[in-house]
Amino acid sequence: MSNKIRKSIPQKNKVRAELQKEISSTCPFCENEDVGHFEIHHIDENPSNNTIENLLLLCPTCHSKITKGDIITNQVKEVKNKLKYRTDKIRFISVNVDSENCSWLPIEGVSNAFEAVKMKSLFPIFNFSFINQTSKTVLLTNIITRVKRLPIGLAGPDIPLPNILRPLIKYKIKLPDDAERTNTILKEEIEVPQGRAFKFQVELYHDSMDRFKPPFNKYVLFFEFCFNNDFNISIPKILLNTKEDYDKLTYYGLA
Known part of the structure; x- marks a missing residue:
């Protein structure tokens, strides 16, 4: 009972x-x-x-x-x-990886989590899909990125359009340092008519590809997308080389 x-x-x-x-x-x-x-x-x-x-x-x-x-x-x-990520302006639809052109694949059973498993580029390429629910055309103007590096050693709705969405453009953005927040101003902005769904890619790179190699580096990524230099849309966090986000380590042993 x-x-x-x-x-x-x-x-x-x-x-x-x-x-x-x-x-x-x-x-x-x-x-x-x-x-x-x-x-x-x-x-x-x-x-x-x-x-x-x-x-x-x-x-x-x-x-x-x-x-x-x-x-x-x-x-x-x-x-x-x-x-939680629906808004009256821009609605976040999904994020996935371009597995044809990078080493990353989804982690089964975990939402928005990916791991490097193939011998291709270790720089992840994300496909982000949104829909413009405003009554006017909007511009994607900049992308804000933040990363949290996890400690090492732990185990750690449909698009309402009938056409296939293809990425409009690919942006290359450098992986920030741990806890750093970067704001990338886009030189090539996306113009999105009202009521239309749209997709674009973000390739996350670093001067050293070792930053992405498993099992040594695990990250939690946070993205915000700015439209019309006016309002920001946050999306669910993305996990790289890990199935969970954790902030504190728990140690067991004798006092």
Whole structure:
């Protein structure tokens, strides 16, 4: 028998309205739009944890799939995390690697994580996809990059257009030093008409290719993309040569 106690969600109607706005009135798993029958799911399965970060509005069918385990908790967390990066202006769609032209491949089962496994260029080439949801043309003007180098020794929604997105341009950006934040002003800006999805590449390089070689170097990357020199869009962090992000090492032994 479960020891978890269900608590009523304070200001439930207000919370439901916020959650409905978060998903744009569409189930984040199956695109069902019958939002009047949607249900609130507790992501950590704790019915007393009613923080907005732990709640997700979705259709009854997908809610049942989560209960039965057909949709696992990590998938739910990934969907919730992606919703945080939606904006009314520019919506982040996805990031992947150009595996044909660099050594990197996705790490299976981990979102936005890649590792160097082939004998090609060790400089990773990322494909970033966004959609312009504003009512006017926007320009991609600069890219802000920050990197966190991890300690060594630890184990560490669809694009709504029918056409195939091809990268418009490839930008080469130098890997910052640890914890350094660089702002690269783009000489060749991308012009994106309203309502259009777009893709571009970023090749991350360094003077020494050794910076990217596994298993010696593991990184967490943070990207911000600036449009019209006016507003920035942050995307989920990217992991290189690691399956997890960690800040502190835990040591076990005798005092």
